[in-house]
Amino acid sequence: xxxxxxxxxxxxxxxxxxxxxxxxxxxxxxxxxxxxxxxxxxxxxxxxxxxxxxxxxxxxxxxxxxxxxxxxxxxxxxxxxxxxxxxxxxxxxxxxxxxxxxxxxxxxxxxxxxxxxxxxxxxxxxxxxxxxxxxxxxxxxxxxxxxxxxxxxxxxxxxxxxxxxxxxxxxx
Numbered sequence: 575x576x577x578x579x580x581x582x583x584x585x586x587x588x589x590x591x592x593x594x595x596x597x598x599x600x601x602x603x604x605x606x607x608x609x610x611x612x613x614x615x616x617x618x619x620x621x622x623x624x625x626x627x628x629x630x631x632x633x634x635x636x637x638x639x640x641x642x643x644x645x646x647x648x649x650x651x652x653x654x655x656x657x658x659x660x661x662x663x664x665x666x667x668x669x670x671x672x673x674x675x676x677x678x679x680x681x682x683x684x685x686x687x688x689x690x691x692x693x694x695x696x697x698x699x700x701x702x703x704x705x706x707x708x709x710x711x712x713x714x715x716x717x718x719x720x721x722x723x724x725x726x727x728x729x730x731x732x733x734x735x736x737x738x739x740x741x742x743x744x745x746x
Contacts, residue, residue: 575621580744585622588615589629593637604685604718609678610725612651614733616658617674618741627651646692653688654681671731678726682718686711 577585588611595607608630615623631651635644657677665673681688686708694704 575624577622577625581622581625584740584744585619585626585629588626589633592626592630593633596634597637602721604682604714605721605725607725607729608651609654609681609722610729610733612654613658613674613678613726614730614737616655617670617730617734618737620659623655624652627655642696645696646689649692650685650688654678657681667731670734671727674730675723675726678730679719679723682720682722683715685718686715 592608592611595611599606612623612627615626619626628651631644631647634647638644654677658674661673661677690704690708693699693707694701699707
């Protein structure tokens with residue numbers, strides 16, 4: 575999965591946009607565009623979307639420090655990328671909007687569950703402790719899901735459209 579210079583520049587800018595959007599929205603808990611960008615980039619770039627996603631993860635580690643909180647980020651976005659990769663390609667716009675928005679919202683809803691195994695391993699939680707951690711965080715996951723639902727419904731397909739048009743322009 576080799577990338578060329580234009581893709582390197584594009585993916586670097588996308589990772590930077592992900593990081594900047596995350597930093598700008600940090601004041602609002604569980605409100606960010608990361609899932610929206612992850613889905614949109616996966617729809618357009620497929621497997622190559624892993625480049626900007628993991629460049630973002632690395633940049634987030636640099637900015638926030640490579641602490642234990644960062645470890646789950648090594649796989650949490652790959653789960654969303656994988657779920658998006660499993661969806662049919664070339665869905666109609668309305669179908670895509672609904673399907674991608676639901677996936678985006680579900681990722682927010684299950685964020686704590688996806689994060690929990692690393693949390694348990696890193697902090698020595700047993701299964702019961704991990705479940706308690708999930709239950710305690712569930713209200714935050716509900717807020718996360720609601721935010722992802724709104725942002726996904728409004729932004730995923732427009733971002734897919736812009737990325738697709740940009741991709742066609744760059745190839746010419």
